[in-house]
Amino acid sequence: MKCLDTRKPLKIALTKGRIEKNAVEIFKAIGADCRGLENKGRKLIFHDDRYNVDFVLVKAPDVLTYVEHGVVDIGIVGKDTMMEFDKNCYELMDLKFGKCKFALAGPKGKNFYEGYSRKKIATKYPHVARSYFKKLGFDIEIIKIEGSVELAPILGLSDAIVDIVETGTTLKENGLEVYNDICDISTRLIVNTASLKMKKMEIEDIVDRLKEEIVKKEQSDKSKEVIS
Ligand code: PRP
Numbered sequence: 544m545k546c547l548d549t550r551k552p553l554k555i556a557l558t559k560g561r562i563e564k565n566a567v568e569i570f571k572a573i574g575a576d577c578r579g580l581e582n583k584g585r586k587l588i589f590h591d592d593r594y595n596v597d598f599v600l601v602k603a604p605d606v607l608t609y610v611e612h613g614v615v616d617i618g619i620v621g622k623d624t625m626m627e628f629d630k631n632c633y634e635l636m637d638l639k640f641g642k643c644k645f646a647l648a649g650p651k652g653k654n655f656y657e658g659y660s661r662k663k664i665a666t667k668y669p670h671v672a673r674s675y676f677k678k679l680g681f682d683i684e685i686i687k688i689e690g691s692v693e694l695a696p697i698l699g700l701s702d703a704i705v706d707i708v709e710t711g712t713t714l715k716e717n718g719l720e721v722y723n724d725i726c727d728i729s730t731r732l733i734v735n736t737a738s739l740k741m742k743k744m745e746i747e748d749i750v751d752r753l754k755e756e757i758v759k760k761e762q763s764d765k766s767k768e769v770i771s
Pocket of ligand 1: 689690691692693706707708709710711712713714
């Protein structure tokens, strides 16, 4: 006889877009029912019976907001978003996918540091850019851009950009290059601190399974490297 699970489902916010596919893959690998997430249409909430979880799909900064307010227990979000918005959420693990880096980049062959004029930096991440240059003791002007930041130095809006570089293709195809790496980024699992206390067992069960899955994947990637 099937027992009815009367506990409230655990809520997990997944970042829409780039991270989504890998996130769905790893939850599928640990046995969660992700059929709804894979054929989602315009739906935003998807239930999984295996772990009694409601997955919600939201934009990256909103993952932090929902988790911070405790209406969602767990969030899957990029370290880039966490660094930019600095919300009160607890980072529990590195999911080791969505790997990329923050970099300072600009037109190929130019020396960004030469000259005495105050440099202009276009970015979707003003907080990250400001802290980077503050540490260097470099006075800059930040120009906030919402997307395709690479256009800014090409059109003469800025001297350089601070942005995410994954494959490097966007920079290359637009005649730009990395001047300096800022830091590595990957996808993180964050939790609401009260949820971690109140729903410790459910959260730990999922986290332990995800950890096992990451180890399995790393081992299989290593053996693929050895073979090739
Ligand atoms: C990100 C980032 C770069 C690009 C880097 O943009 O801002 O533009 O990806 O990836 P690559 O190194 O693999 O080329 P995204 O695709 O998220 O779109 P957006 O520029 O509209 O924000």
